[in-house]
Amino acid sequence: MPEPIVQVENVSKSYYRDSLEIPVLHDISLEIPRAEFLALMGPSGSGKTTLLNLLAGIDQPTSGHLLVAGKDIASLSDGDLAKWRSENIGMVFQFYNLMPVLTAYENVELPLLLTKLSRKERRKHVETALSIVGLADRMKHYPRQLSGGQEQRVAIARAVVSDPTLVLADEPTGDLDRKSTDEIMSMLSRLNSEFGKTIIMVTHDPRAAKAAHIVRHLDKGELS
Amino acid sequence: MIPVSYTVRNIINHKITSALTILGVSLVVFVFAAVLMMSTGLRETLVATGSDDNAIVIRQASLTEVQSIIPRDQADIVKTSPEIAVATDGLPLFTKEIYVLITLLNRHDGDKANVVVRGVSDKSLELRPNATLVEGRMWREGTSEIIAGKSIAERFAGCGLGETVRFGARDWTVVGILDAGGSGFDSELWGDIDQMMDAFRRPVYSSLTFRLADPSSFVALRDRIEDDPRLPLEVKREKEYYADQSRSTAGFVSILGTVVSIVFACAAIVGAMITMFAAVANRTREIGTLRALGFSRLSILNAFLLEAMLIALAGGILGIAAAATLSFVRISMTNWDTFSELAFNFQLTPGIVLRAILFAVVMGFIGGVLPAVRASMKRIVDSLRAV
Incomplete structure (x- = not known):
């Protein structure tokens, strides 16, 4: 088995509402090899998005270790985590989460503004990313001028433009029709097979999950 | 750093709230600049009355x-x-x-x-x-x-x-x-x-x-x-003598105007604060997304502070432009140093422009700081859940 890029070791996560503890994830352990495409499935409230957020470093586990490319991200400070995210994580959201006042080009360029790349180099990267998702001709369009599927493709371009270690997708097809769902899934498959991207995708949709190589189920905070 | 275009376009996109805040700030800046112009006009009129080569003698x-x-x-x-x-x-x-x-x-x-x-x-x-x-x-x-x-x-x-x-x-x-x-x-x-x-x-x-x-x-x-x-006489350079004559009146106008401007400014700051709190509330998910992409808390803080200061700067420029029209107005008032009527023009100087702009930007900063801190302190997971 190839060396795992993600190692989740005995991770638990609880939220607190007033003094009431609400356990969300219970003693999760998981290893994901490099260049793998994993789908996390499960009913609502099972902890899928929480696990994805922990892997993205935008939430902290209550206990356990999370190693991404050998680094324990649970031990990083807030500032270090922000920097780590910019270098290692590409995120795709259910509702695309594009900045409405920025063009497709500018949205995709956002993660690169955190790098030391020159304007010219950034342009090259953005154009490449938008070409991969088939939207090279829509660079100057604002999100409101694009369809849902196109917006999600821009979001995918934004997620991969900085060549991150992991692409994390949270219900990437949850807001799309069947045709757009197929387009997005074939795009994610291509990123995995052609460009070797490690993808972890949370989904409800069994049709979308079919594109993944590994499907894991979460139920009541436990992985099966 | 979050691109300035993001900030500028958000200001333009929220036309009505931005315009109302700009108007509020501009009114305060107008009053502030007008008072300074009045005090400067009064002083300059009297200073111009004296000549450098002349001396004036009055009783000690x-x-x-x-x-x-x-x-x-x-x-x-x-x-x-x-x-x-x-x-x-x-x-x-x-x-x-x-x-x-x-x-x-x-x-x-x-x-x-x-x-x-x-x-x-x-x-x-x-x-x-x-x-x-x-x-x-x-x-x-x-x-x-x-x-x-x-x-x-x-x-x-x-x-x-x-x-x-x-x-x-x-x-x-x-x-x-x-x-x-x-x-x-x-x-x-x-x-x-x-x-x-x-x-x-x-x-x-x-x-x-x-x-x-x-x-x-x-x-x-x-x-x-x-x-x-x-x-038992006192000798003064004529220019100094006339400059002294403007001291009480110009000083009083300046102090009164500054106090009034500060009171007005408090209202403008509250206005800017409401606008910025609304901006933060409307863009919670965008803030979460930017943080998830790797932008630091400081970047978020700076972006919202910049937005507040740019709105205030626009208000400052508008206020100065309105005040500039007063340059054509000639008014007369009693100079309390001499108890006599004195006619003078409102006078706009580069110093007044600079002070008024600075005043506007400081208003923007004060009005923007709390909303910007709130934006930067939001938890990413909570922000991403916002509708």
């Missing part, structure tokens, strides 16, 4: 010519000072003057106001190079003729060319109009000193003004006169 401890009395013998001693320049006729370029306040009626609204009457000599005009006779002629010696400053001629009944005005138990005919280039002399009536002293039954002068042959001899002259036990 009298702040202005109004309170000053100089007996004839003391005036004659001062006149013999060797530092005084010589006029074209070979006589000292020196004038003894009296300064009296009379009450006249405003030509337009009938309100009473104090007006300066100055008894002058044939050297007075030569000593004031900024003052020229633009209409009519000079008064003739031994007659009840006067010349009127341009502002007085326009605003007070009986002071126009050819008109007659009554004061000092006599009727005086205006035979000339004086243009003193917007300085304090524009707000005075000038007539023959001897006629004025007779009319007002004043056997003493108010001030002595003369040109120094060498301006650097001022200190020696001042020390000699002020040390002379026969002369």
